[in-house]
Amino acid sequence: MKKTALTETHRALGAKMVEFAGYEMPIQYSSIRAEHLRVRESVGVFDVSHMGEFYVTGSEREAFVDRVTVNDVKALSLGQVQYSCMCKPHGGIVDDLLVYRFADQILLVVNGANVVKDWNWLKENLRGNVQLTDRTDEISLLAIQGRNALDVIQPLTKIPLAEIKYYWFCEGDVAGRRALISRTGYTGEDGFELYLANADAMTVWNALFDSGKRFRIEPIGLGARDSLRLEMKMCLYGNDIDETTHPLEAGLGWITKLGKGEFIGRESILRHKGAGLTRKLVGLEADGNAFPRHGYSLYRAGDSKASVGQVTSGTVSPVLNKGIAMGYVPTELAAVGSRLQMDQRGRMADMQVVKTPFYQRPY
Amino acid sequence: MNIPQELLYTKDHEWIRIEGDTAIVGVTDFAQGELGDVVFVQLPEVGAKIEQEKAFGTIEAVKAVADVYAPLSGEVIAVNSELNDHPELMNQDPYGKGWIAKIKASKLAAEKARLLNPSAYADLTSA
Numbered sequence: 001m002k003k004t005a006l007t008e009t010h011r012a013l014g015a016k017m018v019e020f021a022g023y024e025m026p027i028q029y030s031s032i033r034a035e036h037l038r039v040r041e042s043v044g045v046f047d048v049s050h051m052g053e054f055y056v057t058g059s060e061r062e063a064f065v066d067r068v069t070v071n072d073v074k075a076l077s078l079g080q081v082q083y084s085c086m087c088k089p090h091g092g093i094v095d096d097l098l099v100y101r102f103a104d105q106i107l108l109v110v111n112g113a114n115v116v117k118d119w120n121w122l123k124e125n126l127r128g129n130v131q132l133t134d135r136t137d138e139i140s141l142l143a144i145q146g147r148n149a150l151d152v153i154q155p156l157t158k159i160p161l162a163e164i165k166y167y168w169f170c171e172g173d174v175a176g177r178r179a180l181i182s183r184t185g186y187t188g189e190d191g192f193e194l195y196l197a198n199a200d201a202m203t204v205w206n207a208l209f210d211s212g213k214r215f216r217i218e219p220i221g222l223g224a225r226d227s228l229r230l231e232m233k234m235c236l237y238g239n240d241i242d243e244t245t246h247p248l249e250a251g252l253g254w255i256t257k258l259g260k261g262e263f264i265g266r267e268s269i270l271r272h273k274g275a276g277l278t279r280k281l282v283g284l285e286a287d288g289n290a291f292p293r294h295g296y297s298l299y300r301a302g303d304s305k306a307s308v309g310q311v312t313s314g315t316v317s318p319v320l321n322k323g324i325a326m327g328y329v330p331t332e333l334a335a336v337g338s339r340l341q342m343d344q345r346g347r348m349a350d351m352q353v354v355k356t357p358f359y360q361r362p363y
Numbered sequence: 364m365n366i367p368q369e370l371l372y373t374k375d376h377e378w379i380r381i382e383g384d385t386a387i388v389g390v391t392d393f394a395q396g397e398l399g400d401v402v403f404v405q406l407p408e409v410g411a412k413i414e415q416e417k418a419f420g421t422i423e424a425v426k427a428v429a430d431v432y433a434p435l436s437g438e439v440i441a442v443n444s445e446l447n448d449h450p451e452l453m454n455q456d457p458y459g460k461g462w463i464a465k466i467k468a469s470k471l472a473a474e475k476a477r478l479l480n481p482s483a484y485a486d487l488t489s490a
Binding site for chain 1: 396402423428
């Protein structure tokens, strides 16, 4: 199993460690629920160094990235970040990712579990004057998330953080170490992600905890990362999206720029669009004490004979104290207010389709 | 790992405090740690007849769902309804305020042999 630059630190903090994406990662330090609420109410720090970083250089890099991703790279400004995904020709999703535009290169940040697959896919589709470099093993990634994130980091850097807009980035020093400072995250809170050389990760981690003391900053594990993103109905690759789902049914039409010109998967996605979507990824809220979990079957309310879909992600929201879930349901059952039932290990629980995100930050 | 010496245990991670012919049942410190934050507890009904090693309740926790198995056959004579509003008691005080049910055991003498003593349970959890 691979270690991040901070694996031993997590162990020393008493974290429960699990294997994730081939790395030994902290799933929780104290309690998933407490960590979740700390991020919602103040600020927390995540080690997400398992994420993959591919640098794309060469004179034809823009055309290449534009062809392998669904969002419009031409519309991406220098210093801006774009959420996107890569599709197979049949429209299935290879991975979702972030695209960063620098003056002389493009950075692709992919899911840790997909690094090898994505790398092979990109290599296979390489065209023209384009070079790809995998720097996953050299880079550490810390996510500082929560309403106090800016105030934790600002004392450590001369870069005026308030001037970095949501989904923009810049380069500068944090705690005296070179960092790519990105105003992004996977929690629905304001926050930043810092890309650092492995050798600098510990220094910056420690500086963040010193600076964050007055905000009661805490380390946050992957367990809370999952429930935080789920409250925002953000997709998790492997759960909510994969090569059997296409971006439109996954609710990713907003990043799928069918008018931008040719890209891999476009024709199939256009065909799906023309034929009409048969199913949609919706947000569901459970009545009573139900705890939705990945893989539970969904039924049309009052008809428990044939399953109409499955829960792809589920939890009990620590903020709402209700069972929340994402799942694919037939289009005719996808409207807000549609009633469904979920088979919870033999017990039927009532659910309904609700507006998402489940949670909206109050600031 | 907290494994009180005065209790008995099951391989399914329940603890049992025997007092005469009644037994108080809960889940162990090890089990609550593995489950993570307990969110809901589905308790048995008072008066329910239960059978040793059959499920008689369910714990819904953040990381997993787990059935609670009856450590002894008998009748449920009390349940910890405090868990309905404060399921976190199972995490905070698994051997005390996090207890689940009180059972009037009907076959105690015969069934007790299937329970684990503290050192056997310690071996099980360290394996």
